[in-house]
Amino acid sequence: MxxxxxxxxxxxxxxxxxxxxxxxxxxxxxxxPSAAQDAKTIATAVCGACHGEDGNxxxxxxxxxxxxxxxxIVKQLRDFQSGRRKxxxxxxxxxxxxxxxxxxxxxxxxxxxxxxGETGDKKAASFGKMIYFDGNEENGVPACIGCHQPxxxxxxxxxxxxxxxxxxxxQQLKNFANNDRSNDVSRFMRVTAKRMSxxxxxxxxxxxxxxxxx
Amino acid sequence: xxxxxxILSILSLGSATVLAQAPVWNEIKGELxxxxxxxxxPIRGKVAFExxxxxxxxxxxxxVSGAYPRLSGQHAQVLMKQIADIRxxxxxxxxxxxxxxxxxxTPFDIAxxxxxxxxxxxxxxNGKGTGSALDKGKQLYDKDCAVCHGAKGExxxxxxxxxxxxxxxxxxxxxxxxxxxxxxRNSNPDMVTVIKPYSSTDLDxxxxxxxxxxxxxx
Numbered sequence: 001m002x003x004x005x006x007x008x009x010x011x012x013x014x015x016x017x018x019x020x021x022x023x024x025x026x027x028x029x030x031x032x033p034s035a036a037q038d039a040k041t042i043a044t045a046v047c048g049a050c051h052g053e054d055g056n057x058x059x060x061x062x063x064x065x066x067x068x069x070x071x072x073i074v075k076q077l078r079d080f081q082s083g084r085r086k087x088x089x090x091x092x093x094x095x096x097x098x099x100x101x102x103x104x105x106x107x108x109x110x111x112x113x114x115x116x117g118e119t120g121d122k123k124a125a126s127f128g129k130m131i132y133f134d135g136n137e138e139n140g141v142p143a144c145i146g147c148h149q150p151x152x153x154x155x156x157x158x159x160x161x162x163x164x165x166x167x168x169x170x171q172q173l174k175n176f177a178n179n180d181r182s183n184d185v186s187r188f189m190r191v192t193a194k195r196m197s198x199x200x201x202x203x204x205x206x207x208x209x210x211x212x213x214x
Numbered sequence: 215x216x217x218x219x220x221i222l223s224i225l226s227l228g229s230a231t232v233l234a235q236a237p238v239w240n241e242i243k244g245e246l247x248x249x250x251x252x253x254x255x256p257i258r259g260k261v262a263f264e265x266x267x268x269x270x271x272x273x274x275x276x277x278v279s280g281a282y283p284r285l286s287g288q289h290a291q292v293l294m295k296q297i298a299d300i301r302x303x304x305x306x307x308x309x310x311x312x313x314x315x316x317x318x319x320t321p322f323d324i325a326x327x328x329x330x331x332x333x334x335x336x337x338x339x340n341g342k343g344t345g346s347a348l349d350k351g352k353q354l355y356d357k358d359c360a361v362c363h364g365a366k367g368e369x370x371x372x373x374x375x376x377x378x379x380x381x382x383x384x385x386x387x388x389x390x391x392x393x394x395x396x397x398x399r400n401s402n403p404d405m406v407t408v409i410k411p412y413s414s415t416d417l418d419x420x421x422x423x424x425x426x427x428x429x430x431x432x
Contacts, residue, residue: 002251004322135268137281140309142268155264186318188265 116163128207153213162211259330275338280384343422351423379427
């Protein structure tokens with residue numbers, strides 16, 4: 001019988017439950033009024049111009065970050081900082097932040113309510129819905145609901161995608177497909193996005209934009 | 215010295231030949247052995263399975279189209295063997311392979327996800343054949359298949375024989391064709407020999423018959 005190593009592992013461990021638990025515990029500990037106040041100040045001064053003060057970006061190329069999982073936001077900030085996720089826009093912004101701000105910012109934006117948008121292409125959205133729920137058995141695209149959940153709320157390490165801007169979603173899927181974005185867990189999104197046709201990418205984005213996940 | 219080198223090279227060539235022989239289909243070694251020796255944790259398995267749900271569905275009932283098999287209720291040992299075989303390239307599965315590579319799953323994950331799936335209730339209706347040749351299917355199944363896969367398709371966990379009951383007809387049909395034609399290379403060679411003479415109609419009849427088995431009572 002082989003025994004499991006149950007000694008403490010850092011947050012980079014691929015055990016999502018453990019990560020979520022650590023994230024929650026830290027989040028709770030740091031979600032004190034003063035930290036929240038600081039976060040709001042930074043959010044207004046630094047993040048708000050692009051992402052919106054409440055995380056509902058009004059600019060389609062910048063993602064809405066309201067309601068994203070706290071641990072997901074922290075991971076993205078750390079990845080921007082380390083260069084694991086490349087962005088000429090985010091790199092200098094994150095460099096100006098203190099690493100201890102990451103979690104309080106994440107807590108703040110995670111607590112905001114994401115406001116969905118509207119699709120300009122109902123026909124594409126209905127095709128996108130099929131991909132979202134069933135994937136494509138021919139080219140091996142898994143259904144998005146498997147990880148991102150039927151309402152697009154995400155779960156554990158899988159981010160909320162419901163209500164996101166069409167332009168941002170299509171750009172990220174293309175980035176994954178081209179390996180321009182490579183900070184996904186287990187290369188899952190890179191493999192998936194590579195299998196998707198341009199039409200599938202666009203259609204899924206048109207479907208997602210209206211999803212109103214609780 | 216030269217002589218010694220010659221002898222040594224002959225010896226090493228000899229052992230290379232032994233190694234090159236086809237591996238035993240059910241040999242317990244490598245990460246299969248490791249996974250089998252781990253006490254799987256179904257709670258961790260449930261988390262690991264989230265990445266599989268996009269194809270196999272949240273209840274692991276698979277797809278009636280047969281594109282992706284039912285995994286719920288399958289013997290954990292069978293699942294471990296199939297995952298290990300796909301990872302090692304012994305069973306071709308280009309759609310699934312990138313999602314279960316060793317950058318995704320550790321042997322612990324394999325043990326966890328397998329025990330989780332074995333314990334799942336077998337929900338959802340499986341795809342069934344037309345039912346037009348069940349007599350013939352039963353006759354072939356009872357003669358050639360039941361000895362390993364069980365009279366009601368329950369399989370045999372210890373011997374790595376999959377449960378075929380409640381599996382989707384189109385998946386069964388595809389796989390028996392692969393096995394007959396040598397495309398599913400991790401199969402029991404005895405099975406390949408037995409179904410080699412089967413016509414496509416025979417395979418269809420057997421797949422149809424197997425798809426009618428209800429989920430075994432636990």
